[in-house]
Amino acid sequence: MAAPDVYRTIGDLRAxxxxxxxxxxxxxxVPTMGALHDGHLSLVERAxxxxxxxxxxxxxxxxxxxxxEDFDAYPRNEDRDLxxxxxxxxxxxxxxxxxxxxxHGFATGVTVGGxxxxxxxxxxxxxxxxxxxxxxxxxxxxxxxVAIFGEKDYQQLCVVRRMVRDxxxxxxxxxxxxxxxxxxxxxxxxxVYLSPDERKTATSLPATLREVIxxxxxxxxxxxxxxxxRRTLEDVGFKVDYLELRDGETLGPVTEDTQSxxxxxxxxxxxxxxxxxxxx
Amino acid sequence: MAAPDVYRTIGDLRAxxxxxxxxxxxxxxVPTMGALHDGHLSLVERAxxxxxxxxxxxxxxxxxxxxxEDFDAYPRNEDRDLxxxxxxxxxxxxxxxxxxxxxHGFATGVTVGGxxxxxxxxxxxxxxxxxxxxxxxxxxxxxxxVAIFGEKDYQQLCVVRRMVRDxxxxxxxxxxxxxxxxxxxxxxxxxVYLSPDERKTATSLPATLREVIxxxxxxxxxxxxxxxxRRTLEDVGFKVDYLELRDGETLGPVTEDTQSxxxxxxxxxxxxxxxxxxxx
Numbered sequence: 224m225a226a227p228d229v230y231r232t233i234g235d236l237r238a239x240x241x242x243x244x245x246x247x248x249x250x251x252x253v254p255t256m257g258a259l260h261d262g263h264l265s266l267v268e269r270a271x272x273x274x275x276x277x278x279x280x281x282x283x284x285x286x287x288x289x290x291x292e293d294f295d296a297y298p299r300n301e302d303r304d305l306x307x308x309x310x311x312x313x314x315x316x317x318x319x320x321x322x323x324x325x326x327h328g329f330a331t332g333v334t335v336g337g338x339x340x341x342x343x344x345x346x347x348x349x350x351x352x353x354x355x356x357x358x359x360x361x362x363x364x365x366x367x368x369v370a371i372f373g374e375k376d377y378q379q380l381c382v383v384r385r386m387v388r389d390x391x392x393x394x395x396x397x398x399x400x401x402x403x404x405x406x407x408x409x410x411x412x413x414x415v416y417l418s419p420d421e422r423k424t425a426t427s428l429p430a431t432l433r434e435v436i437x438x439x440x441x442x443x444x445x446x447x448x449x450x451x452x453r454r455t456l457e458d459v460g461f462k463v464d465y466l467e468l469r470d471g472e473t474l475g476p477v478t479e480d481t482q483s484x485x486x487x488x489x490x491x492x493x494x495x496x497x498x499x500x501x502x503x
Numbered sequence: 504m505a506a507p508d509v510y511r512t513i514g515d516l517r518a519x520x521x522x523x524x525x526x527x528x529x530x531x532x533v534p535t536m537g538a539l540h541d542g543h544l545s546l547v548e549r550a551x552x553x554x555x556x557x558x559x560x561x562x563x564x565x566x567x568x569x570x571x572e573d574f575d576a577y578p579r580n581e582d583r584d585l586x587x588x589x590x591x592x593x594x595x596x597x598x599x600x601x602x603x604x605x606x607h608g609f610a611t612g613v614t615v616g617g618x619x620x621x622x623x624x625x626x627x628x629x630x631x632x633x634x635x636x637x638x639x640x641x642x643x644x645x646x647x648x649v650a651i652f653g654e655k656d657y658q659q660l661c662v663v664r665r666m667v668r669d670x671x672x673x674x675x676x677x678x679x680x681x682x683x684x685x686x687x688x689x690x691x692x693x694x695v696y697l698s699p700d701e702r703k704t705a706t707s708l709p710a711t712l713r714e715v716i717x718x719x720x721x722x723x724x725x726x727x728x729x730x731x732x733r734r735t736l737e738d739v740g741f742k743v744d745y746l747e748l749r750d751g752e753t754l755g756p757v758t759e760d761t762q763s764x765x766x767x768x769x770x771x772x773x774x775x776x777x778x779x780x781x782x783x
Contacts, residue, residue: 233671237673245525245527247525328617328665328753329669330615330616330617330618330619330665330669331613331614331615331616331635331665331666331669331670332613332614332615332616333611333612333613333614333670334611334612334613334614335610335611335612336610336611336612337608337610338610339610355611359670359671360669360670360671363643363670363671363672363673364671366673385608385610385611386611389609389610389611389640390611390613390639390640390643391513391639391640391643391644392643393517393643393646473608
């Protein structure tokens with residue numbers, strides 16, 4: 224197995240991909256912030272299935288962190304990330320510097336309304352502007368035929384789909400299922416922040432979501448089910464940012480036209496923020 | 504001479520351009536709002552020089568007009584436009600509907616700071632957001648190797664350059680010189696709004712700019728020169744929105760680092776707004 228070729232500039236990445244593109248090869252991209260775990264690797268495997276050539280980007284994007292958030296502390300381990308990509312025979316890793324992505328004089332923003340409204344945005348007001356901007360830049364740098372995003376960040380997936388459609392970015396967006404630990408906790412680079420006790424408590428999050436879904440599918444009143452679940456989460460020690468039932472396509476309120484529903488949650492456990500979501 | 508093939512959807516345009524792209528042909532785009540005049544045609548000729556295949560888009564973009572502006576009245580004449588493009592052997596015309604460009608649920612915006620600040624933005628606050636959005640969409644729909652914009656809309660050219668660089672749009676932006684009537688008036692689709700008397704007065708605009716440049720190059724004080732020129736314009740009947748000297752690259756204030764200067768002007772003559780600019 225060969226290690227992936229590492230490109231640190233947009234120019235180098237483009238030059239490397241051009242012959243493949245001209246030869247009609249299909250290119251898949253997996254945008255990540257590094258600190259790769261099995262969740263990311265499942266996205267890479269999906270990318271493998273979709274394309275001849277896989278590009279994984281590793282970039283901890285400063286524009287999606289607020290000043291008080293964990294940009295500096297966010298886990299980074301490039302050597303370990305590259306080892307894991309090597310094991311999956313990834314051809315190319317795009318690892319730009321902040322300066323390469325946001326050079327002197329940078330002045331452009333991308334904003335997305337619609338699916339970005341509420342949920343995460345109520346607590347991280349500029350988060351999706353940062354995400355939409357960096358995803359636009361990453362997709363236009365690599366020009367993949369397809370890009371894989373995890374359903375773990377479900378609202379992000381909906382925002383990216385909306386942005387790609389609205390701006391005519393010529394990339395198909397595929398959402399891949401959340402990968403969970405054996406006890407149900409959704410894999411996340413931020414799980415490493417949890418103390419052993421918090422890690423045990425954290426399993427109540429997916430367990431509570433499953434219970435909510437069971438009751439909703441039984442036909443119980445949504446408002447009652449959600450308030451009870453919120454109390455349950457608070458009782459075991461979570462601080463709840465939101466726990467909401469939404470239309471699974473638009474992320475708007477559930478209406479008569481809703482085809483699929485999604486339950487989405489964000490909580491704090493000590494100093495760690497966890498998000499999760501499941502289809503109802 | 505064959506008439507250009509007309510594409511009205513992004514999908515049709517892409518499908519038509521794909522074989523050319525895969526064959527390694529170079530594609531140039533000229534984004535326009537139609538009502539084509541010799542100024543546009545000079546952009547098309549430049550595109551011809553640059554590429555194997557020329558795509559001209561014709562789209563009067565509602566998002567760059569404020570509610571009180573002339574979106575409805577803006578001159579439209581598709582048949583005449585297509586005749587002119589035929590005479591220049593343009594291969595493809597992209598003429599989408601508003602609904603094709605901004606479908607139900609559309610929720611994305613592109614904002615550019617830097618060169619968009621002041622000048623036009625002081626009088627048309629959302630104009631460049633509208634321009635940046637539609638140019639992003641047009642370039643990503645056609646994915647040209649190169650796109651030609653007129654220096655007539657100089658601030659727009661600077662904003663488009665900034666946006667393309669910042670978002671990694673894989674298109675080279677070329678600015679082409681302003682084309683003028685024999686009496687010096689810059690060609691513009693809005694010149695048709697002028698009454699015969701206004702049309703005569705309008706020639707004072709480029710004449711005044713030339714005088715400003717002469718005096719500046721002679722070393723006269725910029726502040727004095729600009730105030731006098733403003734008075735001259737007002738005396739002949741213009742209402743002046745702005746008349747400013749800027750750095751020709753950044754469009755910021757002229758500093759010690761300034762390599763080239765640009766004089767930019769916007770005026771009203773009756774109900775018609777005219778803009779112009781020249782290199783100092």
